[in-house]
Amino acid sequence: MCETIEKKKVLSCIQPSGMLTLGNYLGALKNWKMMQEEFDCTFAVADLHAITVRQEPAKLRSQIYSTYALMLALGLNPEKSTLFIQSHVPEHSQLSWLLSCNTQFGEMSRMTQFKDKSAKHADNVNVGLFSYPVLMAADILLYKPDFVPVGADQKQHLEIARDIAERFNRLYGDVFTIPEPYIPKTGARVMSLQDPEKKMSKSDDNTNAWVAILDDRDTIIRKFKRAVTDSGSGVIMSDEKQGISNLITIYSAVTGKSVSETEKEFDGKGYGDFKLAVGEVVADELAPIREKYNELITDKSLLEKYFREGADKAEKVARKTYFKAMKKVGFVI
Numbered sequence: 001m002c003e004t005i006e007k008k009k010v011l012s013c014i015q016p017s018g019m020l021t022l023g024n025y026l027g028a029l030k031n032w033k034m035m036q037e038e039f040d041c042t043f044a045v046a047d048l049h050a051i052t053v054r055q056e057p058a059k060l061r062s063q064i065y066s067t068y069a070l071m072l073a074l075g076l077n078p079e080k081s082t083l084f085i086q087s088h089v090p091e092h093s094q095l096s097w098l099l100s101c102n103t104q105f106g107e108m109s110r111m112t113q114f115k116d117k118s119a120k121h122a123d124n125v126n127v128g129l130f131s132y133p134v135l136m137a138a139d140i141l142l143y144k145p146d147f148v149p150v151g152a153d154q155k156q157h158l159e160i161a162r163d164i165a166e167r168f169n170r171l172y173g174d175v176f177t178i179p180e181p182y183i184p185k186t187g188a189r190v191m192s193l194q195d196p197e198k199k200m201s202k203s204d205d206n207t208n209a210w211v212a213i214l215d216d217r218d219t220i221i222r223k224f225k226r227a228v229t230d231s232g233s234g235v236i237m238s239d240e241k242q243g244i245s246n247l248i249t250i251y252s253a254v255t256g257k258s259v260s261e262t263e264k265e266f267d268g269k270g271y272g273d274f275k276l277a278v279g280e281v282v283a284d285e286l287a288p289i290r291e292k293y294n295e296l297i298t299d300k301s302l303l304e305k306y307f308r309e310g311a312d313k314a315e316k317v318a319r320k321t322y323f324k325a326m327k328k329v330g331f332v333i
């Protein structure tokens, strides 16, 4: 007897808000590629989220193209997965309104990212920045995913998406699937190479603090050589040695070796040797992505073909969920 087993569904998005970093790669994107083989995946460029902070129009447009090209360069395949741009599927904004009216001001006020970002962009604390997690909940819930792969910093936003979905289902009947976060064991929080107490972020003004996925080999190795570590020695993970611990996390996330295997491999070696080794494995991992990206980014018509097809596929799914939600709330459709 032939039985078709339905694949579990996965959804995630990434903002086109600058150069994507090794943090984005290890915390989120590396998993996307792996998940594509096993799950029914939908991945989007979250361009609507990007304007919660001020963007220069021409730069935003070019970053949307480059983020989409990077998704393809990572090995995401538009034949296997649905790869699209968030703003091309209007149901994201539309569902966001329905969900906003079912989300409390108080629960949004607890979001730590809002607190951080509003402090950082004090001249532009807009309503969109505040309600950002509701749009993110809409992104997720439209596709009824089982898993949402993200870095550890997004855990709180996923919890709120689950709360919103549960409340909506309770009030109006079953519409949404309650998604599970999928956070990698190593690499979920990659720290700055210059200040290991801060997360690695592309918006850090000190470019030595972060490695871009598209940095060339020499730049990557130079940044790791300059990485801030304490004055001790010994490649050992510990709370007191955050700089070296961050490098161990990166090394093991890239190579797939465990922390103790890594410690054993570098037993007796100094920080200098280890920094060089981390730089080399990272450069080796990222080189093929950069090569593929350089090919793709010059072919705008191919990118357009893929993202239009992706949006058509995505909208078919999104529309169904959106109308079901509208109907349950009482709209005439």
Ligand code: ATP
Pocket (backbone or CB within 6 Å): 013, 014, 015, 016, 017, 023, 024, 025, 026, 027, 028, 029, 149, 150, 151, 152, 153, 154, 187, 188, 189, 190, 191, 199, 200, 201, 202, 203
């Ligand atoms: P910014 O750094 O400008 O605030 P961001 O990189 O956090 O932005 P996104 O580009 O939307 O924001 O993040 C995309 C994905 O990368 C998310 O899943 C996020 O959890 C993950 N991510 C971002 N930074 C890190 C990091 N330092 N370590 C691990 N994962 C990260």
Ligand code: LTN
Pocket (backbone or CB within 6 Å): 011, 012, 013, 014, 015, 046, 049, 135, 136, 139, 140, 148, 149, 150, 154, 157
């Ligand atoms: N806010 C997310 C990006 C994002 C996202 C999503 C992630 C927007 N919509 C839906 C997962 C699912 C961030 O990573 N900064």
